[in-house]
Each structure stands twice: as C-alpha cells, then as structure tokens.
Amino acid sequence: MDYHIPPGTEAIERLEDFIVVNRLTANTRIPSERDLCEMWGVSRSTLRQAVDTLVSWGVLYRVRGSGVYVAVPKKNRNMVGVDSMIGELRQQGSFLSKKIISARVIEATKQISRKLKIPLGRKVHEYIRLRKVDYVPCILETTYIDGQQYPDFDEYYNEKTSMDYILKNIYHKKQKSGEENISVTYASEHEAELFEIEPDTPLFFTSGVVKDEKGVPVTYYKQLFRSDQFKFVSVINKE
Amino acid sequence: MGTSLELEEKNEGSNERPDGELDYRMPIYLQLREIVRSRIEEGEYLPGSAIPSENKLAETFGINRLTVRNAVEALVNEGVLQRVQGKGVFVVGDKYEESLEGYGGFVNTVFPEQKHASVKEQTKTLRPAGNKYANYFDIEPDDLIFYMRHFTTIKGQPLSSEEIFVPQEVLPELEAVNSSVFSIKDIFAFYGVELASMQQTMEIIRGLPKLRKMLDVPDGVALIMLTCDHRDSNGRVIAYSRSFIRSDKSSFNIKLHS
Numbered sequence: 250m251d252y253h254i255p256p257g258t259e260a261i262e263r264l265e266d267f268i269v270v271n272r273l274t275a276n277t278r279i280p281s282e283r284d285l286c287e288m289w290g291v292s293r294s295t296l297r298q299a300v301d302t303l304v305s306w307g308v309l310y311r312v313r314g315s316g317v318y319v320a321v322p323k324k325n326r327n328m329v330g331v332d333s334m335i336g337e338l339r340q341q342g343s344f345l346s347k348k349i350i351s352a353r354v355i356e357a358t359k360q361i362s363r364k365l366k367i368p369l370g371r372k373v374h375e376y377i378r379l380r381k382v383d384y385v386p387c388i389l390e391t392t393y394i395d396g397q398q399y400p401d402f403d404e405y406y407n408e409k410t411s412m413d414y415i416l417k418n419i420y421h422k423k424q425k426s427g428e429e430n431i432s433v434t435y436a437s438e439h440e441a442e443l444f445e446i447e448p449d450t451p452l453f454f455t456s457g458v459v460k461d462e463k464g465v466p467v468t469y470y471k472q473l474f475r476s477d478q479f480k481f482v483s484v485i486n487k488e
Numbered sequence: 489m490g491t492s493l494e495l496e497e498k499n500e501g502s503n504e505r506p507d508g509e510l511d512y513r514m515p516i517y518l519q520l521r522e523i524v525r526s527r528i529e530e531g532e533y534l535p536g537s538a539i540p541s542e543n544k545l546a547e548t549f550g551i552n553r554l555t556v557r558n559a560v561e562a563l564v565n566e567g568v569l570q571r572v573q574g575k576g577v578f579v580v581g582d583k584y585e586e587s588l589e590g591y592g593g594f595v596n597t598v599f600p601e602q603k604h605a606s607v608k609e610q611t612k613t614l615r616p617a618g619n620k621y622a623n624y625f626d627i628e629p630d631d632l633i634f635y636m637r638h639f640t641t642i643k644g645q646p647l648s649s650e651e652i653f654v655p656q657e658v659l660p661e662l663e664a665v666n667s668s669v670f671s672i673k674d675i676f677a678f679y680g681v682e683l684a685s686m687q688q689t690m691e692i693i694r695g696l697p698k699l700r701k702m703l704d705v706p707d708g709v710a711l712i713m714l715t716c717d718h719r720d721s722n723g724r725v726i727a728y729s730r731s732f733i734r735s736d737k738s739s740f741n742i743k744l745h746s
Contacts (some may be wrong), residue, residue, distance in 0.1 A: 253615065259618065263619070269620075305693055306713065428742070430741055431741070480689055480690060485593040485686045
C-alpha cells in the first residue's frame with residue numbers, strides 16, 4: 250500500500266519543521282513564498298494555505314509588503330499551583346509589575362458570599378490590579394478577601410507588597426488547594442483601554458477560589474488574560 | 489478500514505470452537521455471557537472495538553435476540569462492555585487505577601457530562617511520519633503513524649474537531665479500535681501502553697474560514713486550540729492531539745494544589 254501525507258498537510262508540517270530545524274527565532278523573516286515553493290516543489294496556493302494556517306495558530310505573522318515572520322512565543326501560564334503564578338512567570342525570566350486600579354471595601358454580593366462561604370452583606374476587600382509582564386499590560390485581576398477573617402488587610406497590601414506574602418507571613422494562612430474555571434470572553438471598551446488592544450478582542454477569563462488546608466475559602470478571584478500574550482499549560486504526572 | 493468486517497469473519501470462523509457450543513441444560517443467556525467474556529479474555533474481541541451486533545450473535549448461535557440482549561446487558565452492567573448509541577457495543581479494557589485527571593489538567597465541563605455529545609471518527613489512516621513527526625516521536629520519517637480525526641457535535645451542533653497522531657509501533661492494535669468511543673488515554677490503558685505524563689496547552693485563536701465554517705462558528709466568536717503531548721516514563725512522546733473547540737460552547741475546569 251502506498252502511504253502518503255496530503256499535500257496541504259505536508260506543506261504545513263514542512264514549514265513547522267523548517268522553523269525548528271533552522272532554529273529560526275522570534276521576528277526572523279522566513280524565505281519568500283516563491284523560494285519555498287521552488288525548494289519544496291509545491292504550488293503557490295498550497296504554500297499560501299500553509300502560511301495562513303500557521304498565522305492562524307500564532308506561529309507566524311505577516312507584515313504587509315514585507316513578508317512573513319516567526320511569531321514571538323506566547324508566555325506560559327503554568328497551572329502548577331494555587332499561589333505560584335507570579336513566581337512562575339518570574340522564573341520564566343519575565344519582569345512583572347502591578348498597578349492597583351481600585352481598592353475598596355464592599356458588602357459581599359450573592360456571588361461573593363457563595364464563593365467565600367460568608368454571609369451576604371459581610372464586608373470584603375476588593376482589589377483590582379492590572380499586571381504588566383515585560384512592560385506589556387496582560388493581566389487584569391480582581392480578588393475578594395473576607396474583611397472579618399483578614400482584618401486590616403488594606404494596611405498591608407499595596408503596590409509594593411504581595412498578597413501571597415501577606416497571607417502567608419502576617420495571617421499565617423496556607424493556600425492549599427483551588428479550583429479554577431476557564432472560558433473565553435471579549436474585551437469591553439474599558440478593558441481594551443487598559444490592555445491597549447481593540448475592543449472585542451478575545452481574552453481568557455478565569456475565576457476561582459483558593460482554599461486553606463481545612464477547605465475554608467481564602468480568596469475568590471477573577472482574571473482576564475490577553476490571549477495574544479498567554480497560553481495556559483497544564484502538566485499532569487502520574488505518580 | 490474494514491474493521492467491523494474483520495471481526496465478523498473471525499466470529500463466523502469460531503463457530504466450531506468448544507466454547508461456542510451451547511449446552512441446553514443451562515440458561516442460555518448465562519452461557520452466552522460466558523462465551524462473550526472468554527472471547528474478550530482471549531483477545532478475540534479487542535478492547536476498544538465493537539463486538540458483533542445482537543442480530544449477528546443471535547444468528548450465529550441460533551438463539552433469540554432477547555436472550556442475546558440479556559447476556560450483553562449483564563456484561564454492560566458489570567462494566568465489561570459499553571453500549572454506545574448508534575454505534576454498537578464496545579469492549580472496555582482495564583483502566584489505570586489513578587485517573588490522570590485527579591492531578592490537574594483542563595477538563596471541558598461542557599463536553600464530558602453532555603449526554604447528547606456525539607463523536608464521529610471522520611478519518612483513521614496510516615501515513616508516513618514525515619520530518620516533523622519523526623523528530624517529534626523520535627522515529628524515522630518513513631515510519632508510519634496513525635492519524636485520526638474526530639468531529640464532535642452536541643444535539644447536532646458542532647462543538648469541536650480533534651486530530652490525534654500515534655506512531656504505529658506504539659499501538660498497532662489501534663487499527664481495530666474505534667478511537668471515537670474511548671479516549672486515547674483509555675485505549676493506552678486497555679493495551680498496557682504506559683502513559684506517564686500529559687502536557688496540555690490551551691490557546692485562543694481565530695481559526696481559518698474553512699475551520700470556522702466546519703464548526704459553524706458565529707462571527708466574532710473565537711476558537712480554543714487545545715494540544716496535548718502524551719509521554720511514557722522515558723519522556724518519549726507516544727501520542728499528540730490537537731483540538732479546535734468552539735469557545736461559545738465550552739468552559740474548562742482545573743484543580744490546583746499548592
């Protein structure tokens with residue numbers, strides 16, 4: 250039997266392999282479509298389809314009138330633990346900074362009271378922060394913390410301190426487990442402005458609750474991630 | 489690929505086998521149940537593949553279809569067989585004791601619980617690895633790999649399109665297995681292929697017009713691209729999958745630990 254790879258698929262895989270084998274780094278221009286067609290003996294339309302596919306997957310990008318370039322890899326948001334996102338990103342060599350957009354005390358809404366398992370109307374701290382990763386605004390994060398279990402939280406938390414550090418060292422609270430929901434949303438006018446992107450651009454939307462070792466909720470959070478800057482990665486190991 | 493045909497032929501040939509004979513002093517459905525069980529144990533009916541239809545079994549043994557149904561139902565209740573609407577009855581193999589999901593991983597909360605989801609195996613072929621997958625799986629470019637494509641719908645509405653790549657040498661039996669009924673993880677477990685780790689990557693993409701049309705994606709709605717490397721304990725990749733999922737029909741859940 251004669252086994253073969255369909256030409257369209259083969260062109261995509263050749264192009265992917267070409268980038269890897271030649272160790273083409275981000276923002277390197279790949280050879281012209283004409284040169285690649287000649288090199289691989291494929292038609293112009295087949296090659297264009299392959300380039301289009303890799304552009305749509307975020308592997309390549311086009312610059313009008315200039316050519317096709319290797320895209321900057323997205324940053325990994327490694328789903329390793331409940332309290333390590335920031336540390337993880339630093340480990341990847343990223344420079345992080347945050348700006349507190351809003352800090353206030355509110356009364357727990359139905360949703361907040363359900364998530365934090367506290368009575369309706371209880372005072373909670375709400376913090377909205379915009380995080381920049383390598384100077385690019387990427388993450389918009391809203392966190393709710395019970396004001397009764399964590400009194401004076403606002404005395405400790407500011408742009409120079411970290412929530413994880415305060416919880417661990419001032420309140421001696423372990424963040425043990427969590428569950429997160431991930432879906433896709435689209436940037437509102439306001440979010441688009443903060444992220445410096447077009448409105449309606451797709452974003453990762455996550456929400457979750459972090460619990461201590463007894464299963465008591467510690468924080469309830471919602472995050473938006475720019476999808477052109479981030480991919481979510483989860484490694485599952487059998488013990 | 490003529491999978492079901494092969495099985496039926498095997499079945500006919502086995503009429504002369506001692507275990508294929510019925511003893512009329514015992515309840516017939518119990519006897520058939522034990523025949524089917526031994527054929528599974530002896531590897532005649534492969535895990536992940538369909539057993540012959542109830543009509544076929546009734547004809548082969550010259551018994552009532554209702555009796556066949558009782559025998560099959562008993563094994564379904566034991567979890568040895570699994571009935572799949574519109575597809576037949578499938579042999580379930582041994583599963584790994586610890587489910588990998590317990591350790592994290594993105595779980596589509598819309599899809600697995602959806603009773604109405606229907607997965608169709610659109611393609612299953614062998615193809616040469618080519619340079620990309622040769623490097624990826626650490627095999628030769630001329631070595632063969634299975635390529636499978638699944639299309640999932642919920643109540644007739646497109647949800648996702650998934651492609652799976654598995655080197656032939658990793659699991660030659662894949663030829664006989666209907667990959668749309670069981671996950672590749674379960675199929676590996678059935679055949680004792682060791683799966684030590686999986687790495688899932690989730691990205692948001694727009695998708696080309698052709699893909700968007702196939703999934704009937706409304707304007708302005710993004711797609712989720714979910715890829716997964718499956719590795720053995722030596723860190724070698726033994727399967728790769730790539731799914732395109734409608735984001736307006738999905739939400740994922742992940743458990744995290746400190």
